[in-house]
Amino acid sequence: MKRFLTFALAAALFSSCSDDDDNQIVTPVTPGEMSLTLDARIGNEDFALNKDFAVAGQTLNFNKLRYWVSNVVLVDTKGAEYKVPDSYFLMEEVSDLDLSGTINDKMTYPANKRETITLKNIPAGEYKTIKFGIGVDSKYNDNLSLRTGELTIANGMSNIAWMWHSSYLFTSVGGTVKKGADSKAFTAETGLNANYKTVSIDLPTPVNSSTSKGFVLNLDVIKVFDGIDVMANPAINAMTAPLMSTVSTNYATKAIIFGSEAK
Amino acid sequence: MTMASIRTIAFWAAALLFSSCSQQQVESEPEVYSFQVPANFPQPVFDTHNPMSHQGIELGRKLFYDVRLSANNKVSCASCHQPQLAFTDGMQLSKAGVSGTALLRHAPAIFNLAWVNNGLFWDGGSTNLESQVFGPLTAHDEMAQNLYELVDELNAVPAFVSAFQNAFQEPVSSQNVAKALAQFQRSLVSAGSKYDRYRLNQTGGALTSDELAGLMLVRQKCQGCHTGELFTDQGYHNNGIDADFSNTEHEGLYTGRYRISYDLADLGKFKTPSLRNVALTAPYMHDGRFTSLEDVLDHYSAAVKPSATLDARLPASGLNLSAQEKKQIILFLHTLTDLGFTQNPDHHKPQNF
Structure with missing residues (x-):
């Protein structure tokens, strides 16, 4: 008899207090889900933190790789575009990050690796192109009080102090670079509306959303620095506008290529 | 307890939970705030993402x-x-x-x-x-x-x-x-100064001859940047208070607009503040270096420092104002004081808070 009472109360609790109708229909796995993986690499090797990579006479050792992927669009074989709503994702590979002095005097952001995102409610179709932005578009970049997707000023991917515009950091990659006996810390950060770039990747063969699990794209981190001597330019940011622009363009046009269909 | 009484309790417990939550859901919408644009002001452009209530x-x-x-x-x-x-x-x-x-x-x-x-x-x-x-x-x-x-x-x-x-x-x-x-x-x-009453031909809006002479001088000499009824062009200018912008300390703080645009043409440029209420807002400039309006006018009159980005509206030799002109300008600037604004209880610390 007590069970009956418990059930009634539990039912009441579950069914009340919801702002929307989402939980009225229990959907198992949405058939329209597709994954998008950006597999970070160094040339043909897998990208990893705290590991030496010998590239063109220099040794690079990374401690962070972070960037926003936003406004994902799938283009079907007829050219129709499906815009994934609220698609703002933070992709990253980081050790524990000290974010003290950002939104908080003392703060540690825990180590994380995130290369795959799930795109939900994709209409059934044959898709031939995937497009997305690297960074944050001007609407959200100019207004830190707007919320969508995973955007937040709380994870160190924004500039809310006096240093820059009050806006998001689009990308941030850093570590140490060695050449002979020389060793330097380096960071390459991008931001500002002009550097919001769209990546467009044509798939070698169209992908059917009902049979495919998704896509894997390859991000070659070395190509992010294409045309830039990291040893000579260890701090790329708003104060080095042309280099910041080059890095932004590299992300969009050189670093990301099609890898494979997700298995 | 009988089965019936348990059912009754369960029913009412459920009913209570439902009703308390539905009350939250029918909470009233925020009341739209109707922004009054002063008669002599331009139309503002509002950010639609944060409607005022x-x-x-x-x-x-x-x-x-x-x-x-x-x-x-x-x-x-x-x-x-x-x-x-x-x-x-x-x-x-x-x-x-x-x-x-x-x-x-x-x-x-x-x-x-x-x-x-x-x-x-x-x-x-x-x-x-x-x-x-x-x-x-x-x-x-x-x-x-x-x-x-x-x-x-x-x-x-x-x-x-x-x-x-x-x-x-x-x-x-x-x-x-x-x-x-x-x-x-x-x-x-802030749109309720003596100057506004003058502009709108309202009672209490008569300017003295010195104030009127000051207004004419401000229009000629100052309103290149302190434009229109807002008395600011919302722009960035180098007004000649410094000529050396090589100090890059504090993340380029002393370089002015340059630290944002990284455009050399913006070296030493700072935002034009409004002249409204200027008699209340001493000291002056981005670093508060001038303690009085007299000091400000002395600067514009004869102490302008030329540099590559000095505003073209400002002669490198200064505005060369006479003592009387300075006096008249300052008398006019006082007509931009809006005590109705500064004393408006709606803007002050809420009571019982």
Whole structure:
């Protein structure tokens, strides 16, 4: 008899207090889900933190790789575009990050690796192109009080102090670079509306959303620095506008290529 | 207990839960605030992402005066932006922040911000009030507020929890703190000076001959930058107070607009402040270096320092104003004081708070 009472109360609790109708229909796995993986690499090797990579006479050792992927669009074989709503994702590979002095005097952001995102409610179709932005578009970049997707000023991917515009950091990659006996810390950060770039990747063969699990794209981190001597330019940011622009363009046009269909 | 009585209890328990929640769901919408554009002002362009409401403005006002917004719970926005001084602080460089360290910029006035469409801060480093607020709120030498703690502190005050619900139909969040503060600040309109009464041919708007002569001089000599009825072009100019911008300390703070645009043509440029209420907002310039309007006019008259980015409207030799012209300009500038604005109880610290 007590069970009956418990059930009634539990039912009441579950069914009340919801702002929307989402939980009225229990959907198992949405058939329209597709994954998008950006597999970070160094040339043909897998990208990893705290590991030496010998590239063109220099040794690079990374401690962070972070960037926003936003406004994902799938283009079907007829050219129709499906815009994934609220698609703002933070992709990253980081050790524990000290974010003290950002939104908080003392703060540690825990180590994380995130290369795959799930795109939900994709209409059934044959898709031939995937497009997305690297960074944050001007609407959200100019207004830190707007919320969508995973955007937040709380994870160190924004500039809310006096240093820059009050806006998001689009990308941030850093570590140490060695050449002979020389060793330097380096960071390459991008931001500002002009550097919001769209990546467009044509798939070698169209992908059917009902049979495919998704896509894997390859991000070659070395190509992010294409045309830039990291040893000579260890701090790329708003104060080095042309280099910041080059890095932004590299992300969009050189670093990301099609890898494979997700298995 | 019988089965029937248990069923009855269960029914009423469920009914109670349903009804309490449905009350929350039919909560009233925030009341739209109808922004009055003064007759002699241009139309402002509003950010559609943060519509003003009476509840939002009132919440913003409470937050503006609340010391909970700082790390040591001793500093509020009003510590440096006092309504009776047109929301300035009378200090050259404030030490009122959490660290007690003198700031590097002079506290700007807060009024007529609904018309600001070209960046906030002396160098324009923030696009709108909604983003701007996170600067002083988190800056180490200002309010140094941990944004997570802020949400916890506000959630501990039932009046704030309901005020956020009423204004945004959402719980407390740092984003909604920013939106509420932005709404309050946009509601601060100063358009009731003697000059405005003169412009609108209203009683009490007669200017003396010296004030009129001052107005003519301001139109000729100052309104290149301090333009229109807002008395600012919202632009950035090098007004010749410095000629050497090679100091790159403090992340380029002394380079002015350049630190935002990284355009060499912007070296030494700072935002044009409005001349409205200027008699109340001493000291002057981005670093508060001039203590009086006389000092300011002495600068423009004969102490302009030429440099590559000096504003073309300003002769390198200065405006060469006579003593009488300076006096007349200052007399006119006093007609831009709006005591109705500075004394408006709606802008002051809420009662019983």
